[in-house]
Amino acid sequence: MIPTEALLLVAGLLFSIGTLGFLIRRNLIIVLASVELMLNAANLTFLAGSRIHGGPDGLLNVEGPIFALFVILVAACEAAIGLALVIAFYRQRQTVDLEAATELKG
Amino acid sequence: MVNLLFYALAAVAVACAVGVVAVRSPMQSVLNLLGSFVCLSVIYLLMGFQFMAAVQILVYAGAIMVLFLFVVMLLNLTDDGERKSAFLELFDARVIAAFAAFFGLVGVAIAIAGQTASQLATPGMVPDGGFDEIEALAIVLFSKYMLPFEAASLLLLATMVGVMLLAKRERPGRRETDQLGMDVQGGQS
Numbered sequence: 565m566i567p568t569e570a571l572l573l574v575a576g577l578l579f580s581i582g583t584l585g586f587l588i589r590r591n592l593i594i595v596l597a598s599v600e601l602m603l604n605a606a607n608l609t610f611l612a613g614s615r616i617h618g619g620p621d622g623l624l625n626v627e628g629p630i631f632a633l634f635v636i637l638v639a640a641c642e643a644a645i646g647l648a649l650v651i652a653f654y655r656q657r658q659t660v661d662l663e664a665a666t667e668l669k670g
Numbered sequence: 671m672v673n674l675l676f677y678a679l680a681a682v683a684v685a686c687a688v689g690v691v692a693v694r695s696p697m698q699s700v701l702n703l704l705g706s707f708v709c710l711s712v713i714y715l716l717m718g719f720q721f722m723a724a725v726q727i728l729v730y731a732g733a734i735m736v737l738f739l740f741v742v743m744l745l746n747l748t749d750d751g752e753r754k755s756a757f758l759e760l761f762d763a764r765v766i767a768a769f770a771a772f773f774g775l776v777g778v779a780i781a782i783a784g785q786t787a788s789q790l791a792t793p794g795m796v797p798d799g800g801f802d803e804i805e806a807l808a809i810v811l812f813s814k815y816m817l818p819f820e821a822a823s824l825l826l827l828a829t830m831v832g833v834m835l836l837a838k839r840e841r842p843g844r845r846e847t848d849q850l851g852m853d854v855q856g857g858q859s
Contacts, residue, residue, distance in 0.1 A: 565672075566672065566673060566676045566716060566717060567673075570676070570677070570680070571713075571717070574680045574683065574684065574713075577684050577687070578683065578684065578687050578706070581684070581687040581688055581690075581691055582687070582691075584691055585690060585691035588691075589691065591696055591699075591747075593696045593699070593700070593738065593741060593742060593747075594690065594691070594696060594699050596738075597690050597699055597700060597703045597738065598690065598691060600703060600730075600734065601687050601690060601703065601706065604706070604707065604710055604730070607710075607722075607726075608710065608713070608714075611714060611717060611719050611722060611801075612717070614801065614802075615717060615718065615719075615801055625801075626801075626802055626803075626806050626807045626810050626811075627810070628801075628802075629719060629721065629722050629801070629802035629807055630807065630810060630811055630815055632722055633722075633725065633811075634818060634822065636725060636726070636729050636730065637822050637825070637826070638825070639730075639734065640729055640733060640734055641825055641826065641829040643734045643737055643738070644737060644829050644833050645829055645832055645833060645836070647737050647738065647740075647741045648832070648833040648836035648837045649836060650741055650745075651741060651744070651745070651836070651837050652836050652837065654745050655839070660696075660745060660747060
């Protein structure tokens, strides 16, 4: 059996790499990809947790996979909306650089 | 054997994740992301989550990856104009924030794992249908989590409408008047 510590370590690594990419990259597409990485890390954590906690009366505990399913669903929606926004942004500015997003004086 | 395979896959998954962040070209970045997803899927399989491994491949490596690749190819990004030495500024506040988040997360993870290691019911045992046997999953999903499931369908519908609205190309002047110059918004029914 794969040790839970190792799984959580991998999830932590993936999440922090995703955070790093989200914070330091300026390409909108790569920023979205970093968010996907972070969601994947969360999924791995859900599954690792679900594996070590059995349900009541020795039944399977399937809440972890269910939550992971919902996370995947939200990730798909987020990717679709985010990429549509990227296309709309590109149409207006001819770039996908985050630095060009200055409309709100951020 | 399983553990050895897991460590190899985990190393590749993390390396691919680093590739996503570090590579300059968006195309290579997205392909690195694909590699990371596939490695994670096999890790799910090794953990005993067979259904989740399939979903990971179908939804992530299939649907989401196609979306990303479509957009990268559609926009035809040759040079993203990003500065070359993004990683030279290693002591940027944002980098320090990311490292702090990492160490905090790992600390919490190790603490929790140490606490729960004693609760392992039958170590080394994976049920026949995996930990996420589809029948058990469906029973819980369609009873206890019925409401979130329905809400998810609403979310998908809203996403669909929103994406169409966002990605639709606006034709100048088309919206206010039709060919005869009549006000469409005014409602000539």
